[in-house]
Amino acid sequence: MTRTPEKSEADKNGGKMVFKDIPIGKIKNKFNVRKEEDNEIKELAASINAEGLLQPLVVHPVGNHYELIAGHRRFLAIKSLGWLHVECNVLEDTVSDRDVLIMQIAENLQRKQMSAYEYKEIFDLLRDTYGYNSKTIATVFHKSQPWVSWVEGCVKKLKDSYDGNVPEEKKKMTAGEIEQAFKRKTRTPRKHFNCKGFTVESNGHSYLFYFTDFEREKEINDFIEKHKVTEGL
Numbered sequence: 001m002t003r004t005p006e007k008s009e010a011d012k013n014g015g016k017m018v019f020k021d022i023p024i025g026k027i028k029n030k031f032n033v034r035k036e037e038d039n040e041i042k043e044l045a046a047s048i049n050a051e052g053l054l055q056p057l058v059v060h061p062v063g064n065h066y067e068l069i070a071g072h073r074r075f076l077a078i079k080s081l082g083w084l085h086v087e088c089n090v091l092e093d094t095v096s097d098r099d100v101l102i103m104q105i106a107e108n109l110q111r112k113q114m115s116a117y118e119y120k121e122i123f124d125l126l127r128d129t130y131g132y133n134s135k136t137i138a139t140v141f142h143k144s145q146p147w148v149s150w151v152e153g154c155v156k157k158l159k160d161s162y163d164g165n166v167p168e169e170k171k172k173m174t175a176g177e178i179e180q181a182f183k184r185k186t187r188t189p190r191k192h193f194n195c196k197g198f199t200v201e202s203n204g205h206s207y208l209f210y211f212t213d214f215e216r217e218k219e220i221n222d223f224i225e226k227h228k229v230t231e232g233l
Contacts, residue, residue, distance in 0.1 A: 017089045019056070022066055024079060024086055027059060029068040030097065045077035053078065053087055060091040060100070069100050070107045098130050105140060116175040117166075120155045123148065154178040 057071035068075055069091060078086050105122060108114060119141075126132035126140065134148045141147075154175040158166055161182075173181070 016092050018092060020088055020090050021085050022059065022088045022090075024084060026065045027057070027068055027075065027086070027088075028062075028065055029072060029075065030100065041073060041076050041080060044073055045080045048074070048077050049081055056087040056089045058091060058103075059088045060093075060095045066090070067095075067100065069095070069103050072104070101125070102140060109141070113174055115172050116151050116154045116158070116178055117171040117173075119151050119175070123152065151175045157182055 053074065055071070055074070057075055058069040059066040060069060061067075066088070075086070101122075123132075123137050126137050132140075134145045138145050138148050155178075158170060158173070158178055162170070
């Protein structure tokens with residue numbers, strides 16, 4: 001049965017694609033824009049083993065081997081299964097390293113959300129290797145320049161809070177998760193104390209009274225209303 005190559009990011013960009021069965025040993029991966037969990041690869045390997053490879057890898061020829069463009073997780077899963085060959089869509093047009101990286105970014109943006117650390121590593125690679133600035137980085141991710149600064153700021157906060165030795169688990173946090181964690185950390189803690197028979201909650205510059213006696217609550221409310229009138233509160 002003849003298979004029709006599925007549309008990939010490279011295919012959408014107008015590249016000429018052919019379908020080939022390629023030895024695993026001839027495929028190399030120069031970039032990987034995501035950090036993969038072992039359990040994720042094991043789960044994917046089990047699925048591929050049961051159902052077969054539903055979507056071919058995307059590669060392009062470089063000298064006597066092929067460089068992986070899309071399908072890093074599938075590639076790792078297939079290697080773990082001990083396969084000798086794998087079905088690939090081969091992009092035969094000339095592809096630069098920068099184009100490979102951009103296509104890998106596009107593929108991963110379609111998957112689960114990337115961590116702030118993963119984004120920052122890509123930002124640094126684009127800056128250091130290809131001379132990108134915040135504006136051009138933003139266009140790669142279809143975001144704004146403030147978004148790039150926000151992600152980098154979240155990573156800096158995390159690094160500073162651990163003196164540069166950030167635990168691996170914390171590196172998996174998204175920028176939004178980091179921001180929320182710091183908001184909780186800087187929030188004024190609530191304190192409770194007793195004042196003349198009342199339970200009072202202190203939250204920064206505000207106070208909340210808890211009443212168990214309706215008459216005493218009414219007495220306090222009348223006192224407050226009176227002072228609003230006489231003192232312009």
